[in-house]
Amino acid sequence: MNILKAICAATALLTSFSAARAAEPSTDFTPKPASPATIAAQAQMQASLPVDDGRDEDFAHRGFIATPKETLIRHKDGHVVWDIAQQDWIKGDAPSTVNPSLWRHMKLLKEHGLYKVTEGVWQVRGLDAANMLIVSGKTGWIVIDPLMSTETAGAAMALVNEYLGKRPISAVIYGHSHPDHFGGVRALFAPGDSLPPIIAPDAMVKEAGSEFVIAGNAESRRAAFQFGVGLKPGPQGYVGAGIVVASAKGSTVTLIQPTDSIKTTGETRDIDGVRFEFQMVPETEAPSEMNFYLPEQRTLYVSEDTTCTMHNVQTPRGALVRDANKWAGYITEQIGLYGDKVESLVTGHCWPRFGNAAIKNYLGLQRDNYKFIHDQTVRLLNKGETPTEIAEELKRPDAIANEWSNRGYYGTVRHNAKGVYQRYIGWWDGIPAHLNLYPPIEQGKRYVKAMGGAGNVIREAKAAMGKGDYRWSAELLNHLVFADPSNIKAKALLADSYEQMGYQTESAIWRNIYLVGANELRGVAAVKLSMASPDMVTAMPTESFLDLIATRLNPEKIGDRTMTLVIDDSDAADHSLLSLKNSVLVPEIGKSITVPTASVSGNRMQLVGLFVAKMPLEKLEAAGLKVTGDRAALAALLAAIEPPPADYPIVTP
Numbered sequence: 001m002n003i004l005k006a007i008c009a010a011t012a013l014l015t016s017f018s019a020a021r022a023a024e025p026s027t028d029f030t031p032k033p034a035s036p037a038t039i040a041a042q043a044q045m046q047a048s049l050p051v052d053d054g055r056d057e058d059f060a061h062r063g064f065i066a067t068p069k070e071t072l073i074r075h076k077d078g079h080v081v082w083d084i085a086q087q088d089w090i091k092g093d094a095p096s097t098v099n100p101s102l103w104r105h106m107k108l109l110k111e112h113g114l115y116k117v118t119e120g121v122w123q124v125r126g127l128d129a130a131n132m133l134i135v136s137g138k139t140g141w142i143v144i145d146p147l148m149s150t151e152t153a154g155a156a157m158a159l160v161n162e163y164l165g166k167r168p169i170s171a172v173i174y175g176h177s178h179p180d181h182f183g184g185v186r187a188l189f190a191p192g193d194s195l196p197p198i199i200a201p202d203a204m205v206k207e208a209g210s211e212f213v214i215a216g217n218a219e220s221r222r223a224a225f226q227f228g229v230g231l232k233p234g235p236q237g238y239v240g241a242g243i244v245v246a247s248a249k250g251s252t253v254t255l256i257q258p259t260d261s262i263k264t265t266g267e268t269r270d271i272d273g274v275r276f277e278f279q280m281v282p283e284t285e286a287p288s289e290m291n292f293y294l295p296e297q298r299t300l301y302v303s304e305d306t307t308c309t310m311h312n313v314q315t316p317r318g319a320l321v322r323d324a325n326k327w328a329g330y331i332t333e334q335i336g337l338y339g340d341k342v343e344s345l346v347t348g349h350c351w352p353r354f355g356n357a358a359i360k361n362y363l364g365l366q367r368d369n370y371k372f373i374h375d376q377t378v379r380l381l382n383k384g385e386t387p388t389e390i391a392e393e394l395k396r397p398d399a400i401a402n403e404w405s406n407r408g409y410y411g412t413v414r415h416n417a418k419g420v421y422q423r424y425i426g427w428w429d430g431i432p433a434h435l436n437l438y439p440p441i442e443q444g445k446r447y448v449k450a451m452g453g454a455g456n457v458i459r460e461a462k463a464a465m466g467k468g469d470y471r472w473s474a475e476l477l478n479h480l481v482f483a484d485p486s487n488i489k490a491k492a493l494l495a496d497s498y499e500q501m502g503y504q505t506e507s508a509i510w511r512n513i514y515l516v517g518a519n520e521l522r523g524v525a526a527v528k529l530s531m532a533s534p535d536m537v538t539a540m541p542t543e544s545f546l547d548l549i550a551t552r553l554n555p556e557k558i559g560d561r562t563m564t565l566v567i568d569d570s571d572a573a574d575h576s577l578l579s580l581k582n583s584v585l586v587p588e589i590g591k592s593i594t595v596p597t598a599s600v601s602g603n604r605m606q607l608v609g610l611f612v613a614k615m616p617l618e619k620l621e622a623a624g625l626k627v628t629g630d631r632a633a634l635a636a637l638l639a640a641i642e643p644p645p646a647d648y649p650i651v652t653p
């Protein structure tokens, strides 16, 4: 029985991909070239871009040693997890279907291989979504951020050992709690190896196990849009995701528990003869995150606090809103702590930066960007402006906006401003008419009727498209598609509008969102993206696991039933009481009662198999799960716990 397979299928947490074209009765559903309006918009963007002084190109190529001769990295079952050369086609001038600023950025980001940063410090870039940093210790390699997958981390270490010499791994450091920075860790060791120190920021495992759980299904569905999963690489398709070149396909994500955690800024460690000074930066780009400075190498590693692009204050895939003000504050702290000493700067994604003056200038401008967006959004919201008005109006000073690394290839000024707004005063813009809006289908029907029917909506939308006003045509057509999803013309024109918006936008993730939206309107089946691995399922805090169960209870199915359930989890070494009443499951960790309605005991994988993946009880019992008490009551509860659909519709009702 493959419990993991069932869990992956049911929870949508590792990556599995499927894309198939469903039969749609229209020839309008084909990708289109850039429209005249898009060609004009690209020219205007090109003319407005700052002068490229060639510095980023120098930094992106500096220290190059080698890239693997074999460009395909495979899973043990044979499928290709990562193609190192997948974006090598991005060269020359920007095609009319790609924003010229984004094109310049992806030409730099797609570089791949092993690079020397400074004496004793190297990076592997472009072998996975994130970078692997290598520091030479006295006895072996200190590996920081061992990529997302064992397949790619294995290839990265093979490259290091081939060109720098084979040495043992003397320590591992995880910079933060996102799996693209730790998931490949098991590739660094053979089974049975004794493990070296593994160092992480405080609460890293708990955060890694909980960030993608409670809203994980929706986050995965939206992440497939944000990361353009399923889009074919090419001028009319996928060019990248702003901070990453691509996403690994069906790879193996692992996690080894840290042996040492860093809690406060100023802590130091002597790791295999190398001195590390740490800075804690929680609640910035990840809930658990840290940076460090290597005084002997004069190298600063800043995780994702700064990168080659503006990051997300509010990521479109969905996550808690990050604290832009704190974020800026941590960068100020970095400048104070290391600003006068640092000579090279490395980040979790993107190319390094070199030279004290260039780094200080960059850190200051990155800080000013987050601080400006934060402060000015708050200033305008206090004047009564709504999120859409603030997003439209916010114009950064040229000194900030013309710094290439502040441009919005990943985060954007517009959606980050909305994130700041939401963090302080929530989703409502304050307009009474917006307090209780009709949902999309009801809105759509009423708008279409008010406009005099579908024919008028199509006419207006076409007129808007003729003028290049795709924001408006998309709005109109979206109402019509939600009012009547059988209207093929509306879907085709909406897809065409999204496509031109995707071509025009500077943000790689906005491009992906629009182009995946167009694909799905054109009948390309939704791509299921999931991220579950035995290590992460086991690392999930009991609290998150119980919340996951409670948030999948269908009240119509459970009715007015009451019951108590004791759950013994041998991996978490705890027991919990779940009490059911009023269609609410109340969890109490560490509590038990002598005569519950039923009790279940097993390891975490079995428990997840039962409650989340909905595997048959008998199969799990055969694998060792134990159930006592009222089996019928347990069966009724299990029947009312519903896994959400991993491919629910987004661009149609």
Ligand SMILES: [Zn+2]
Pocket: 130, 178, 180, 181, 304, 348, 349
């Ligand atoms: Zn990352």
